[in-house]
Amino acid sequence: MSHPLSRRDRVRAATVQEIKQTARGLLVEQGPEALTLRAIAREMGMTAPALYRYFDSHEILVRQLVADIFGELTSALRAVADSAAQRPATSGSGSKGTVIIVAVCREFRRWALDHTAEYALLFGTPIRGRRDRLDEITDRPGRTFARVFFGLFTELWRHHQFAVPAPDEIDAGLRDQLERFRDDLSAGLPAIAELPVGAMLIFLRCWTRLYGAVTMEAFGHLKFALDDASAMFEYTLSEMTGWLGMTYPPRQSSAPAG
Amino acid sequence: MSHPLSRRDRVRAATVQEIKQTARGLLVEQGPEALTLRAIAREMGMTAPALYRYFDSHEILVRQLVADIFGELTSALRAVADSAAQRPATSGSGSKGTVIIVAVCREFRRWALDHTAEYALLFGTPIRGRRDRLDEITDRPGRTFARVFFGLFTELWRHHQFAVPAPDEIDAGLRDQLERFRDDLSAGLPAIAELPVGAMLIFLRCWTRLYGAVTMEAFGHLKFALDDASAMFEYTLSEMTGWLGMTYPPRQSSAPAG
DNA sequence: ATTCACGGTTTACGCCGTTCACTGGTAATA
DNA sequence: TATTACCAGTGAACGGCGTAAACCGTGAAT
Structure with missing residues (x-):
């Protein structure tokens, strides 16, 4: 005691x-x-x-490792977000919120490419059969990871309400799910409950966009077309910032990514 | 003989x-x-x-299986493309090329969800270590699979030249790679050589978009937010057709996907 | 009729996750 | 202090894995 x-x-x-x-x-x-x-x-x-x-088993060890890695990734992203938040806005690089999100997305990609094995474990083909109860181990760290992006997203929304689809433009079934999702996330964070469902849709759109770009590159599924996809990723970023009602100039890649 | x-x-x-x-x-x-x-x-x-x-080995068997599955997927998509090409254009559903592409993308998703194990094998975490020479087995079927989408894409371009980034707007390094990629693909298909590099960029953008949406759903990585992502996928489609200079109305999902 | 290649078996090796009986040392207890 | 209880770690073993090697019967070719 x-x-x-x-x-x-x-x-x-x-x-x-x-x-x-x-x-x-x-x-x-x-x-x-x-x-x-x-x-x-x-x-x-x-x-x-x-x-x-x-x-208790090999699988549990792996899951706990996954949980740890989620934690590391989460704090790496948070660190980048914090340092980007403190850096004074450079000219012509969009609003502060956008700068932060762009920095975090870049870090996410960098981390994925620097840690392909870990990335595969976290975001690749799911381990074993459908929805074991072992997911309990990785669920919470996964959610707190997601909350990094979602936190930045809501923060951006609070300062600058970009265009989102109106609720009645959204398929009814999807709308219900998005509301449930929002209410899920807003436990403990009342600011989230204010978000319109259309914003949730934009959030998922951004996340799937980012996931697709990073996963394809990390898994080498872009190798058939590109050796170095860093410039391509900049287009992905400017596209995403486009959803968020902001423009971000794709920076020229000075050197190929190491 | x-x-x-x-x-x-x-x-x-x-x-x-x-x-x-x-x-x-x-x-x-x-x-x-x-x-x-x-x-x-x-x-x-x-x-x-x-x-x-x-x-000769377990891995080779698996790779040949992968090659076969690629072939099946390819012909499934081709069949859908053909039948969509023959179906008369319904009112308000965009140009014929768009209708076909949308149909093929839907089929791709459907196939992925109906064959999650196979999809994981083809598009998930890559098998074994980096770039073995065993890739020879799966490379060709993978490329002919890619050519389905790329063929539809070039066909669409021939009939309707949507907006693409100008060459000098594209990062030099990326431009070079895109040109190499185009020349790679245009072997035997001279029509491809006519495509501007900007179109290649749009193509990759569409493909990563599709890949992200389908992979996340097939791997259950969207479960944390949505039970049924079919309506969400319709948004993905309308987004993609947007890149292609066309609008396609997201159809309301009549029933949850089985 | 003999040879020979082929498709299959058995056996065996070294991995793997996992279980179980056991042991030595350390901490708590009498 | 002597004894007890616990606990980290071992060794052996089970069944499953990919794979290599030796072997064997059948059927076709010589």
Whole structure:
């Protein structure tokens, strides 16, 4: 009661951390298929069954890794958002909200390309069968990740209400779902409840647009056409800022992305 | 020389076919991870090593399956395109070219949702490490698949030259790549060489847009917001037809997608 | 009639996730 | 302090995986 964590618990938590770090190393260096219990244990000078003291199964370990990575990505994006928010607006680069969103989207792409294995784990083909209850592990971090983009989006809306479809222009079934979605998200954030359903639609449009561009590039599915898609991504960005009622000049790519 | 296939070769080809069909059944019924040599052999009343008489490795079998599926998808799309081309234009549904493209995109989505396992194999996280030379197996079918969309696109352009970015508006590096891409595709199809680079950019924009929308939905990555994304997809379509200089009214979804 | 190639089997190797019985040391208890 | 209880870790084992090698029977070609 007095001490929330006993000494034992602390060393235990440290081991859990070490396991996940080892797993992470394997993931980034040898890809997702190298993420085996035996490899992790081997790397740590242990045997595979020992890991069962810390994780109930291989899948749960992977899911917790996914949750961690979601957290990292979330804070990386938040950091970029904060620094972009503090940087004074440069001339001709659109409103502050747009600048921030553009910076965050760029960071998202950069992160995806720098961490393709992790990106595949988070956003690629879903792990295993439909909607296990194991999703509980990754659901919350996934939602807080989504909230980064959504927070920026609502902030932008508060300062500059761009054009969105009127509610009666939206298919009734879709409208209901968008309202449910909005009410879902607005738990704890009353500002969201103010958003019109049309804005929710624009948000999803932006997100699918971004997802498509980044995923195609990260998975190499654009290689058949482009070696370096960074300039292409700038078009994606200006398109997205277009939805948001702002223009953002695609910057010329000075050098090919490393 | 006279007989291109001996009797032996024919029965052999039939067996190859049977193996792939069995594999396909396993894939659709139990997902990609059930696609094992032993399971396929078991299903056929054989032993796993026997399959090595027909395929050099598990991966090659999978790749050939992927190639087959690409072929199926391609002809499914072509069939829809043909039937849409023959159907008389209904009032207020835009130009014929747009109608066809919209029909093909809808079919692409429908196919993806009806064949999520196969879709994951074709368009999900890429199999194994970077750019093996095994890609040779899937490259050609992948390209002919792409050519379906690209053919419709060039056809549309021939009849109705929608607005595209001028060459000097496009980042130099991107322009070069787009030209290379166009010249790649125009081998055997001289009409393509006529396309401005801006059109290539629009094409890629459309394709990434479509890919993003369909992939997110097929992978369940939209579930956090929408149960049924069919109405949302109609917005995607009207957006795409917008790039193509045409408007297409999003049709109201009469019933939730099965 | 003999040879030979082919399609299949069995066996085996080294991976994998997972279970279980066991052990040594450490912490809490009597 | 002596004993107990726990707990991290081990080793062996099960079934499944891809794959390699040796082997074998049948049917076609010589």
